[in-house]
Amino acid sequence: MSRAISHIDTFQGLILALQNYWAEQGCVVLQPYDMEM
Structure with a gap:
């Protein structure tokens, strides 16, 4: 990761x-999805 x-x-x-x-x-990192309710 030092290169990145x-x-x-x-x-x-x-x-x-x-x-x-x-x-x-x-691994998979799930990002939240911001949605107006």
């Missing part, structure tokens, strides 16, 4: 890097 950390400069980039890391570990 050097390219993180936004919050969205951080989320993407974490998703990629966990995908490499064989």
Whole structure:
């Protein structure tokens, strides 16, 4: 993941890097879906 950390400069980039890391570990990160009720 150290390679990905050097390219993180936004919050969205951080989320993407974490998703990629966990995908490499064989995991799935479920993100909440914000919907007006």
